[in-house]
Amino acid sequence: MDPIYFTTPIYYVNAEPHIGHLYTTALCDMLKRASRLAGRDVYFQTGTDEHGEKIVKSAAKEGIGPKAFADRISQKFKDAWDEIHIDYDDFIRTTDPRHTRYVQQILQQVHDAGDIYFDEYTGRYCVGCERYLTDSELVDGKCPDHQTAPVEVKESNYFFRMGKYQQALIDHIEKNPGWIRPERFRNEVLSFLKNPLEDLCISRPKTRLEWGIELPFDNRYVTYVWFDALLNYVSGLVETSKGDNVFDRWWTSCNHIIAKDILKTHAIYWPTILMSAGLPLFAQLDVHGYWMMGESKMSKSLGNVIRPGAVHRTFGIENLRYFLFKEMKFGADAGFTWDLFIERYNSDLANGLGNLLSRNAGLVARCFGATPAPQPLSEAERPMAEKCADIAASYVSLMESRQFSKVMDDIMALVSMADKYMTREEPWKLAKDESRRADLARVLRCGLEVVRFSAILLSPAMPEKCATILRYLGETRPLNGTVPLCELTRFDGLLPGVPMEKPPAFFPRMDPALIEEAAAAQTAETPAAQEAPRTLKPRKDEITIEDFAKVELKAGRVVEAGPVAGADKLVRLLVDLGEEKPRQIFAGIKAAYGDPSVLVGKTLMVVANLKPRQMKFGLSEGMVCAASGDGRLVAVTFDGDVKPGDHVG
Numbered sequence: 001m002d003p004i005y006f007t008t009p010i011y012y013v014n015a016e017p018h019i020g021h022l023y024t025t026a027l028c029d030m031l032k033r034a035s036r037l038a039g040r041d042v043y044f045q046t047g048t049d050e051h052g053e054k055i056v057k058s059a060a061k062e063g064i065g066p067k068a069f070a071d072r073i074s075q076k077f078k079d080a081w082d083e084i085h086i087d088y089d090d091f092i093r094t095t096d097p098r099h100t101r102y103v104q105q106i107l108q109q110v111h112d113a114g115d116i117y118f119d120e121y122t123g124r125y126c127v128g129c130e131r132y133l134t135d136s137e138l139v140d141g142k143c144p145d146h147q148t149a150p151v152e153v154k155e156s157n158y159f160f161r162m163g164k165y166q167q168a169l170i171d172h173i174e175k176n177p178g179w180i181r182p183e184r185f186r187n188e189v190l191s192f193l194k195n196p197l198e199d200l201c202i203s204r205p206k207t208r209l210e211w212g213i214e215l216p217f218d219n220r221y222v223t224y225v226w227f228d229a230l231l232n233y234v235s236g237l238v239e240t241s242k243g244d245n246v247f248d249r250w251w252t253s254c255n256h257i258i259a260k261d262i263l264k265t266h267a268i269y270w271p272t273i274l275m276s277a278g279l280p281l282f283a284q285l286d287v288h289g290y291w292m293m294g295e296s297k298m299s300k301s302l303g304n305v306i307r308p309g310a311v312h313r314t315f316g317i318e319n320l321r322y323f324l325f326k327e328m329k330f331g332a333d334a335g336f337t338w339d340l341f342i343e344r345y346n347s348d349l350a351n352g353l354g355n356l357l358s359r360n361a362g363l364v365a366r367c368f369g370a371t372p373a374p375q376p377l378s379e380a381e382r383p384m385a386e387k388c389a390d391i392a393a394s395y396v397s398l399m400e401s402r403q404f405s406k407v408m409d410d411i412m413a414l415v416s417m418a419d420k421y422m423t424r425e426e427p428w429k430l431a432k433d434e435s436r437r438a439d440l441a442r443v444l445r446c447g448l449e450v451v452r453f454s455a456i457l458l459s460p461a462m463p464e465k466c467a468t469i470l471r472y473l474g475e476t477r478p479l480n481g482t483v484p485l486c487e488l489t490r491f492d493g494l495l496p497g498v499p500m501e502k503p504p505a506f507f508p509r510m511d512p513a514l515i516e517e518a519a520a521a522q523t524a525e526t527p528a529a530q531e532a533p534r535t536l537k538p539r540k541d542e543i544t545i546e547d548f549a550k551v552e553l554k555a556g557r558v559v560e561a562g563p564v565a566g567a568d569k570l571v572r573l574l575v576d577l578g579e580e581k582p583r584q585i586f587a588g589i590k591a592a593y594g595d596p597s598v599l600v601g602k603t604l605m606v607v608a609n610l611k612p613r614q615m616k617f618g619l620s621e622g623m624v625c626a627a628s629g630d631g632r633l634v635a636v637t638f639d640g641d642v643k644p645g646d647h648v649g
């Protein structure tokens with residue numbers, strides 16, 4: 001089998017990792033482990049994308065420099081990957097000198113080849129995407145992913161002749177039908193390429209942005225963040241963090257795994273850059289959908305994120321990995337809810353695999369004290385042996401065609417088959433009949449064999465959990481390709497004579513009450529209010545806490561109230577706000593108060609810092625807050641004792 005190189009996107013360090021990042025990274029980790037299990041040589045690189053406007057803005061919000069900020073968040077990604085058992089080979093940062101050197105080398109090369117020119121440009125830039133958006137990409141004038149209006153930018157910059165490679169790119173996509181998968185994304189790219197491809201602006205003047213890799217041919221400019229970032233996939237091979245060059249060994253087998261948000265940059269910018277630099281194209285681009293919370297994409301900028309740390313402690317990170325791989329059909333979006341997670345966990349892992357293991361291991365421990373010797377299989381076990389053979393035979397190709405949820409479904413169908421077999425064979429009854437020890441041994445071995453088989457094939461998804469189960473079952477052979485997969489998964493490969501004690505609870509049932517516990521743990525870890533999880537769709541007109549703080553709300557006691565001649569909706573109030581003298585306020589609340597004097601003595605909510613307004617009846621020095629009850633405005637009062645001038649908020 002050919003070697004293979006997997007990459008995740010390198011993530012922006014504008015905020016900490018969330019489940020979207022976790023999914024792509026854990027997926028690459030699973031692919032690495034599954035490839036290795038099948039005897040394939042494999043390399044896996046991930047990392048962080050640290051330049052660009054977004055990072056500068058996030059760092060400025062915290063009042064620190066971009067490098068210090070990037071150092072901190074990049075480390076959080078590393079820590080998170082350790083915590084969720086990611087076995088990457090290299091972690092690249094775009095601020096690494098090895099990366100900077102390589103980007104400058106390629107820029108110079110592309111410039112020397114005549115593919116970079118200087119020009120003036122006007123465009124609409126989305127800082128969230130860190131790219132210019134075309135008119136057709138905007139929805140109601142806003143970026144659909146970030147729900148913000150792009151900024152109009154006009155400046156002189158350097159451009160990459162991307163359009164020059166348009167036809168070569170179309171030819172490559174057409175000649176290689178599986179190059180971009182699933183097909184719908186390939187079609188999306190081809191349809192985008194039906195229109196002329198504009199050249200790509202690849203610089204930013206230092207007068208606007210200093211945080212980036214300096215252009216080697218003009219020190220007044222830094223490199224556009226995407227031109228810089230995409231090159232990580234090669235720069236990390238040309239010089240690994242250990243200092244060696246592994247480009248020739250891995251590059252042409254490169255398989256990029258991304259979500260659809262960055263399809264265009266990977267399917268269009270990246271191959272045209274490679275063509276211009278005279279480098280071979282990557283082997284494969286695999287594109288997955290979004291994890292959604294309600295109707296919104298889970299994202300840092302929208303704030304509706306779930307953090308791995310809190311999840312780990314409450315639900316077990318590998319249980320979550322299993323859920324994510326099982327639930328998302330590769331290429332389609334999937335909804336995330338904790339209820340669904342617990343439902344799937346309880347049905348597949350607690351009641352399914354976990355129960356099969358504990359029922360059989362419990363009886364083995366009690367009746368034999370060690371795994372019994374193999375017995376000739378009867379007709380009753382044959383369908384299970386055949387199912388295992390089928391699953392093992394299709395495993396590699398299902399992984400290769402990214403049908404992860406089918407892999408999980410097949411294994412769970414086997415577990416459920418074994419469960420029915422146990423119910424039919426009733427080993428707990430056999431255990432009471434001394435004359436049927438051999439039958440008992442055969443049935444229990446079969447149950448445990450299905451667990452062993454499942455744990456081997458699930459080990460790329462749940463590496464530590466499966467390793468613990470396999471150790472318990474006495475299966476200690478390495479899962480790194482040194483023992484062929486067909487050997488490991490041979491039916492009835494369970495070793496005899498492995499001492500077996502009452503099994504620990506590998507997959508205890510989960511109570512939905514845990515959801516609240518996880519939410520509390522997550523809130524405790526949330527570094528900033530704007531990153532709190534949210535379940536409601538963001539409103540277009542929402543304001544920040546800082547916006548709200550601009551409004552000075554105070555309690556005001558009405559000392560005088562009367563009608564206003566010539567204005568049938570207004571009342572004239574004198575309101576004590578704890579100041580030198582009461583303020584005069586005209587309020588449109590007459591309809592609800594036929595006799596305004598009923599308001600005297602009431603304490604109302606008043607906007608105290610509203611600019612005074614000269615009305616034809618006199619000066620109005622504030623605004624009374626009121627709710628519209630069936631067309632009549634009713635003044636907001638307080639449910640308890642408050643003094644004039646008390647702050648509201």
Ligand code: ME8
Nearest residue numbers: 009010011012020021024049229230259290291298
């Ligand atoms: O785009 N569902 O970085 P980024 C599924 N730095 N996957 C998700 C997700 C979601 N809701 N949210 C994020 C960048 N992801 C650039 C990449 S590569 C040269 C430069 C995952 O931090 C998914 O893999 O915005 C997506 O493509 C990636 O995070 C975007 O990460």
